[in-house]
Amino acid sequence: MNGLSKWTWHMMAGLGLVAFLSIHMITMHLDLILGWFNPAGGESLDWANVTARGKQAIMPFFYVAFLGLALYHGLYGLRTIIFELGIPKRMARLTTILILIAGIGLFGLGSFAAFHFASVAASTGAIQ
Amino acid sequence: MNDIKQQGNRLGIIGWLTGGRWGFERYMYSLHRITGLGILSYFLLHIFVTSSRLFGARTWELVMGAVANPVFKLGEFAVFAAFAFHMLNGLRLILIEFGFAVGKAEEPVYPYRSSVNTQRPLSVIVIILAAVIVCVGGYRFFFMH
Amino acid sequence: MTEKATQIRFHIRRFNPETDTAPSWQEYQLDVDPGMTVLDGLHQLKHTQDMTLVWRYSCRMGVCGSCGMLINGRPGLACNTQILHVTRTALTLAPLPNFPIIRDLVPDLTEQFLKHRELKPYMIRPDTSEMQHPTGEYYQTPDDLLDYLQFTYCIKCGCCMAACPTLATDPEYAGPQPLAQAYRYSRDSRDMGYADRKPSLTADHGIFSCHYGSECSSVCPKGVDPARAIQLMKRQLVLDYFKLLRKKPPCKTLGPNEHAERKANIPAAPPYTV
Numbered sequence: 001m002n003g004l005s006k007w008t009w010h011m012m013a014g015l016g017l018v019a020f021l022s023i024h025m026i027t028m029h030l031d032l033i034l035g036w037f038n039p040a041g042g043e044s045l046d047w048a049n050v051t052a053r054g055k056q057a058i059m060p061f062f063y064v065a066f067l068g069l070a071l072y073h074g075l076y077g078l079r080t081i082i083f084e085l086g087i088p089k090r091m092a093r094l095t096t097i098l099i100l101i102a103g104i105g106l107f108g109l110g111s112f113a114a115f116h117f118a119s120v121a122a123s124t125g126a127i128q
Numbered sequence: 129m130n131d132i133k134q135q136g137n138r139l140g141i142i143g144w145l146t147g148g149r150w151g152f153e154r155y156m157y158s159l160h161r162i163t164g165l166g167i168l169s170y171f172l173l174h175i176f177v178t179s180s181r182l183f184g185a186r187t188w189e190l191v192m193g194a195v196a197n198p199v200f201k202l203g204e205f206a207v208f209a210a211f212a213f214h215m216l217n218g219l220r221l222i223l224i225e226f227g228f229a230v231g232k233a234e235e236p237v238y239p240y241r242s243s244v245n246t247q248r249p250l251s252v253i254v255i256i257l258a259a260v261i262v263c264v265g266g267y268r269f270f271f272m273h
Numbered sequence: 274m275t276e277k278a279t280q281i282r283f284h285i286r287r288f289n290p291e292t293d294t295a296p297s298w299q300e301y302q303l304d305v306d307p308g309m310t311v312l313d314g315l316h317q318l319k320h321t322q323d324m325t326l327v328w329r330y331s332c333r334m335g336v337c338g339s340c341g342m343l344i345n346g347r348p349g350l351a352c353n354t355q356i357l358h359v360t361r362t363a364l365t366l367a368p369l370p371n372f373p374i375i376r377d378l379v380p381d382l383t384e385q386f387l388k389h390r391e392l393k394p395y396m397i398r399p400d401t402s403e404m405q406h407p408t409g410e411y412y413q414t415p416d417d418l419l420d421y422l423q424f425t426y427c428i429k430c431g432c433c434m435a436a437c438p439t440l441a442t443d444p445e446y447a448g449p450q451p452l453a454q455a456y457r458y459s460r461d462s463r464d465m466g467y468a469d470r471k472p473s474l475t476a477d478h479g480i481f482s483c484h485y486g487s488e489c490s491s492v493c494p495k496g497v498d499p500a501r502a503i504q505l506m507k508r509q510l511v512l513d514y515f516k517l518l519r520k521k522p523p524c525k526t527l528g529p530n531e532h533a534e535r536k537a538n539i540p541a542a543p544p545y546t547v
Contacts, residue, residue, distance in 0.1 A: 003475040008514050011225065014218050021211060029208055029265055032272045045192055047185050054181075067175070074168040081161065084443045084482055085141075092477070106175050113179040134373035134381060135288055135296060143370070143441020150436075153487040157438065160484070224485050227508025233423040233460075236496025243501035244487045 006076060013073040020066045027053075054117050063114035068107060075103045153244060153251055160217050163210035170207045205269045212261040216254040223250065278304040281356060283318065285326070286367035288374050296374065299323075311344055311351040311366065315378075327377035335494060338428030341435070342378050343367040348432035350494045369435035382431050388447050389429070391473055392455040397466025409528035417462040424457035424502050426495045433489035433499050445478040449489035449499035452480055456506040463524045471510070480506060 027037040031044035040048035053059055082095050145158050180191045223229040229250055230243035281303055288296035301318050309317075312330055319326045330340040333352050340351040345359050348369055356364060372380035398404055433449040434440055440448050455474060459467045474480045483503045490500040512518040 003477060003479060003481055004471075004510055004514050007475075007481040008511055011222055011511075014222060018215055018219060021215060025208065025211060025265075029268055031268075033264065033268055047188060050181065050188065070171060074164070074171060077164050078168055080482070081165070083477060084439055084446070086443045086445070106172065109179055110175050113182050117181050134375060135290065137296075137368060137370050137372060137374050137380070138444065139370045139441035141442060144438045150486075150488055151491055153485070154438070157484055157486040221485060225504055225507050226511060227505050230501045230504045233420055233498075233501065233505070235419070236423055236426055236498070238496070240493070240496030240498075242490040242493070242496065242498040243504065244490050246501075247487075 010073060010076045013069045013076075016065075016069045017073055020062075020069060024066070057118075060114040060118040064111045067110040067114070071103050071107055075099050151244060153247075156217055156251060156254070160214060160221070163214040166210045167207060167214060170203070201269065205266065208265045208269070209258075209262045212265070213254075213258045216258050216261075220247070220250045220254050223247075278306050279357060279361060281305045281314070281360065282363040283314065284363060284365045285318075285378070287326075287377055288368075289325075290376060305356045307355075307357055309356050311342075311354045311356055311364070312340055314356055314364070315351065315366075327379055329379045336428065338430030341369050341380070341430035341432045341494075343369060343435065348435040348492045350430060350432070353494060369431050371435050371437065371440045372431060380431065380435075382429070384444070385429065385431055385434050385448060385450055389451040389454060392447065392451045393466055393470050393473075394451070394454040394458055396458065396461070396464050397469055398463070399465065403526065409526045411463045412525040412527050413462050420462075421457045421460040424453050424460075424497055424499075427454060427457075427497045427499075428495055430494065432492045432494060433497075436486075436488040436492045438486045438488070439482045439484070443478060443482060446482045447473070447479055449483070449503065452483065452506065453497060453499035453502035455480075456502040456509075459506065459509065462521065465521070465523075467509075471513075474506065475510065480510070483507075 023037070026034055028044050030036075031038050031042075035041065037053065038044050038049050039052045040046060042049070079095060079099050083092055087095070144161065177191055177195065180187050220229070224243075224247055229247040231246035234241075283301040283303055285299050285301065286296050287293070287299045301322055303314060303317060303322075305314060312333060315326065315328055328340065328342065328351070330352065331337040332339070335350055335353040338350075341348060342351055343366065344351065344354050345365050351366075366378060368374045368378045369380040372382060372384065375381050396404070427450060429450060431450070433453075437446075437449055439446045452474070455470050458464050459470060480503060483500075485500060485504065487500050490498045493499060509518065
């Protein structure tokens with residue numbers, strides 16, 4: 001990817017995150033005010049709500065798309081800030097590699113957690 | 129040129145935050161950076177914490193209990209506030225950087241009006257909306273259980 | 274009616290490369306009349322108090338771009354800033370930050386000029402023979418002109434570069450002045466060099482290190498608005514990325530009017546000397 005596509009997708013990911021993160025924040029922090037996406041009622045982080053959401057087929061895809069966008073947007077932003085510190089070329093290349101490894105690793109972990117949880121929730125009905 | 133000894137005068141990181149008598153868009157720039165870094169560091173931790181659901185209900189409640197103390201709650205509210213600002217200001221920046229909010233080139237006639245004036249209403253809207261969201265969120269965080 | 278002079282304390286950043294290891298502050302007192310510019314004040318100080326004071330200036334009227342300096346913490350031209358407009362008590366003068374100091378208030382702008390050159394701030398066209406030996410004029414409408422005219426008023430004083438937060442840490446960043454000029458030429462209906470400038474624009478430390486701190490535009494003493502030029506340049510790049518950029522129609526050449534008759538008493542033009 002050249003600088004232009006990297007930056008353009010950074011912006012696009014930002015736009016996507018506005019939608020995803022708004023849904024996430026409404027679910028998590030306006031649970032007692034709006035109560036959206038909390039089928040069991042009450043607080044969003046009650047286990048009943050977590051599993052109820054986990055059983056919906058769309059959830060793992062939502063999580064993975066969300067995770068990918070957030071990681072890309074956040075880590076590209078971090079890279080930009082580090083680059084602007086005026087570090088030498090070799091350090092800059094090292095930074096890019098480290099950030100790339102961290103991004104792929106965290107994306108793997110998060111996606112595995114999302115899909116594994118969804119499959120367990122689907123097979124057992126409810127997790128105790 | 130090379131035989132003149134020169135004194136470097138780059139402002140360094142201090143130039144990101146201060147550096148003079150700046151307009152308030154400049155402070156929004158700094159705040160965007162700080163909130164971005166804050167959200168990112170929370171988010172990286174967040175991936176590990178939420179992945180704990182892999183180990184079932186008991187671990188989940190255990191981890192949730194560990195992060196339920198007031199310090200974490202305050203931190204979470206800070207992240208919520210940062211999210212509100214970063215999202216709205218990010219939308220403003222996208223409008224600006226894709227060239228929608230900076231206006232067209234015009235003949236500079238004194239007193240000069242620049243793109244800063246063109247986008248100023250957006251900055252004001254961002255600050256007001258962010259304040260509203262932070263207040264609503266703050267009510268949920270600290271006064272509802 | 275003449276108003277009474279106001280006594281102003283000048284704090285001036287001094288640095289002499291032959292004797293000093295670091296810049297230091299020096300204080301002066303001066304009676305300032307209404308209408309007196311910072312440049313006038315510096316002249317007055319040099320004539321009456323300290324002849325070792327050094328700054329750079331040339332035109333004294335906001336055209337040459339030599340006397341950019343940090344006036345009360347804000348980059349501006351000494352020649353078009355009136356002292357009593359910015360202060361009633363104390364005035365702080367320092368060389369423009371983000372540039373090396375040559376002496377006292379004189380910054381070294383070489384870096385800016387090199388970056389400016391990097392972005393090819395000149396007309397690029399394939400028809401070099403027409404450019405060197407024109408047979409007519411390149412046709413341009415007044416609207417085409419207005420699209421970039423604002424950005425041609427740049428005098429390269431370096432005020433925007435001193436105000437830029439990215440340049441405060443990143444010496445490789447191109448900076449507002451060169452980037453604005455890249456847009457000025459890419460936008461020009463006669464220019465065809467956008468593709469040539471694109472690689473340096475989109476490289477790391479290129480145009481995407483601008484995050485709209487917006488300060489370059491508010492300090493610009495000529496109303497050039499570099500931040501606007503940079504954002505419009507980004508818009509063009511993004512449209513280009515999504516293949517939405519409308520192709521610029523090639524610029525027509527207008528030859529001499531064939532129907533015009535030459536008056537008998539006008540002598541022929543002298544031969545070309547270059």
